[in-house]
Amino acid sequence: MKILIVGSGGREHAIAWKVSQSDRVDKIYCAPGNAGIGQIAECVDIGAMEFDKLAEFAKNNAIDLTIIGMDDPLVGGIVDVFEAQGLKVFGPRKNAAILEGSKAFSKDLMKKYNIPTAAYETFNSPEEAKAYLETSKYPIVLKADGLALGKGVLICNTKEEAMDGVNELMVSKKFGDSGNTIVVEEFMTGREVSVLSFVDGNTIKIMTSAQDHKRAGDGDTGLNTGGMGTFSPSPFYTEEVDEFCKKHIYQATVDAMKAEGREFKGIIFFGLMLTSEGPKVLEYNARFGDPEAQVVLPRMKNDIVDVFEACVNGTLDKIDLEFEDNAAVCVVLASDGYPVKYEKGFEIKGLENFEGKDSYFVFHAGSKLVDGKIVTNGGRVLGVTAKGENLVEARANAYKATELIEFDNKYMRHDIGKAIDEVNE
Numbered sequence: 001m002k003i004l005i006v007g008s009g010g011r012e013h014a015i016a017w018k019v020s021q022s023d024r025v026d027k028i029y030c031a032p033g034n035a036g037i038g039q040i041a042e043c044v045d046i047g048a049m050e051f052d053k054l055a056e057f058a059k060n061n062a063i064d065l066t067i068i069g070m071d072d073p074l075v076g077g078i079v080d081v082f083e084a085q086g087l088k089v090f091g092p093r094k095n096a097a098i099l100e101g102s103k104a105f106s107k108d109l110m111k112k113y114n115i116p117t118a119a120y121e122t123f124n125s126p127e128e129a130k131a132y133l134e135t136s137k138y139p140i141v142l143k144a145d146g147l148a149l150g151k152g153v154l155i156c157n158t159k160e161e162a163m164d165g166v167n168e169l170m171v172s173k174k175f176g177d178s179g180n181t182i183v184v185e186e187f188m189t190g191r192e193v194s195v196l197s198f199v200d201g202n203t204i205k206i207m208t209s210a211q212d213h214k215r216a217g218d219g220d221t222g223l224n225t226g227g228m229g230t231f232s233p234s235p236f237y238t239e240e241v242d243e244f245c246k247k248h249i250y251q252a253t254v255d256a257m258k259a260e261g262r263e264f265k266g267i268i269f270f271g272l273m274l275t276s277e278g279p280k281v282l283e284y285n286a287r288f289g290d291p292e293a294q295v296v297l298p299r300m301k302n303d304i305v306d307v308f309e310a311c312v313n314g315t316l317d318k319i320d321l322e323f324e325d326n327a328a329v330c331v332v333l334a335s336d337g338y339p340v341k342y343e344k345g346f347e348i349k350g351l352e353n354f355e356g357k358d359s360y361f362v363f364h365a366g367s368k369l370v371d372g373k374i375v376t377n378g379g380r381v382l383g384v385t386a387k388g389e390n391l392v393e394a395r396a397n398a399y400k401a402t403e404l405i406e407f408d409n410k411y412m413r414h415d416i417g418k419a420i421d422e423v424n425e
Contacts, residue, residue: 001305004058005030005041006048006078007069010332010365010383011290013037015069015304017361018297022305029061035374036364036382048073051081058087065090067308071147074266074286075101090308092266092286096257099264100286103145103183113256115249116280118273120185126170129182133162139187144169146178151224151339155187190275191236191419192282194292197250197270198307200316201263204254205307206246208299208323209237210292211419216339218415225339226380229416231329231391232295236274236419245272245279253284265311294363294383295328329398329417330385332365336411338379346376346408353404359387360401376407391420 001024005016013036019025020040031054033043046053048070058066066082068074068091077094091097098105110117118141123129133140142165144152152175156162169179196207210232216222249270257264269285269292288296297304301322310316335342344366351374354362363385366378384402388394395417402412 001025001064002027002062003029003305004044004054004061004063004066005037005069006054006066006073008032008034008037008048009069009290010363010380011288011293012069013363013365014293014297014383015067015288016041017363018300018304019067022303024303024305029057029063031057034364034377035367035369036362038369049076051076051078054078055082055085055087058082059085064088065305065308065312067091069287071097071100071285071287075147088312090266090312092264096262096264096266097286098262099257099268099284101147103143103283104181106284107183107185109256109260110281113252113259115252115256116278118186118188118280118282120183122181122183124181126166129166129170129184130163132184133159133166136162136184137186138162141185141187142166142169143183143185144175144178145181145183146175148175148178151175151226152178153224188273188275188280188282190273191234193234193237193241193272193274194230194289195237195245195270195272196288196292196296197268198311198316198319198321199254199264199266199268200311200314201258201265202254202314203316204250204268205316205319205321206242206250207296207321208232209234210289210295211236212289212292213413213416216413218413223339225334227289227291227332228334228413229329229331230289230291230295231327231395231417231420232292232299233327235391241274241279245270249279249281265314290365291330291332291363291383294330294361294385298328298361298385298387299324299326324387326387326389327391327394328385328387329391329394330363330383331398331402331412331416332380333382333384333402333405333407334380334411335366335376335378336409338411342379343409344376344378345370348374348376348381348405348407350405354401359397361385362405376409381407381410391417395420
């Protein structure tokens with residue numbers, strides 16, 4: 001088989017690595033890819049939003065399956081473009097990717113179908129939002145309706161912060177048109193858990209759980225980022241939680257989308273909050289999480305190409321998803337100053353230390369090849385992942401592994417997976 005992967009981040013590197021494990025695959029292409037992906041796939045100089053060029057490439061190169069890694073092309077309708085040309089593609093169509101593309105849509109869907117989530121209101125004008133916030137309880141959460149690189153969520157502790165937040169999202173348009181509509185949501189407390197799933201329109205198969213760290217600084221301080229690290233499984237995702245979610249959230253979401261005429265095929269990422277009233281949905285994503293993919297996929301036993309095809313063909317009920325009985329931790333090595341301002345172009349040294357190792361991985365997020373050297377090319381540069389018998393061992397291994405890589409401006413959090421300690425106390 002020939003496979004094309006669309007994207008250029010750590011998530012796409014993890015997908016490419018997992019696809020490369022399949023005996024069924026002869027050739028992998030990635031558009032546009034990065035320096036790390038280029039070591040296992042042929043990188044193609046086509047942007048993720050150049051749908052017609054990508055479809056033309058898939059036809060000209062007899063691609064058997066295209067895998068869409070990123071949110072922007074999915075929400076933009078790349079799957080529809082491929083399907084219209086008779087090309088096999090993995091991911092939700094545009095009318096289903098709205099599950100991630102519009103916070104207002106997903107909140108309305110959950111309300112309509114009684115899927116547990118936080119109370120909320122939706123606003124299209126800053127004046128109406130501010131009037132509502134005058135009498136709200138605090139803290140409160142503001143969310144840009146559209147895609148915002150995982151950063152369009154503001155937790156406001158006071159009325160003043162909330163008013164500033166409305167100005168940021170709706171008036172000064174920090175995230176562009178994503179802030180034309182905002183969702184104002186009650187602030188929930190509890191543990192956050194990420195659960196990824198494969199969906200074929202009818203059947204849903206749950207992957208192992210994970211937990212992301214969004215804030216830039218240790219102790220969950222600083223600005224929201226695309227994710228500074230993650231671990232899997234989450235010790236807080238108990239059998240009781242799993243049972244509740246299977247009954248009230250997972251299948252209910254798939255059935256709701258189908259009932260709305262928006263059959264969903266691909267990945268649904270459930271961002272959950274484990275509240276005192278039970279699990280509630282924080283958000284949906286319509287693709288693998290990044291960096292969650294970097295701890296979930298290394299623990300997956302299945303040939304991922306079989307699973308992708310089952311989702312496309314509507315035969316997921318025939319697949320028995322299996323994961324290793326171990327743990328994985330990913331620590332993101334970023335450029336100092338991320339997510340605001342940072343320098344790039346520094347040589348990355350030490351990558352050869354990971355060659356031939358089964359339980360250690362380096363997934364490239366922001367790198368490129370310049371004059372034969374791999375250099376930094378983004379805010380999040382690498383995801384260093386390690387496995388272990390348990391979370392404590394995996395975390396120790398991951399942090400040990402971060403010492404093997406050096407580049408100027410290297411920055412990371414030092415408390416990824418610290419919640420694990422609370423479980424063991």
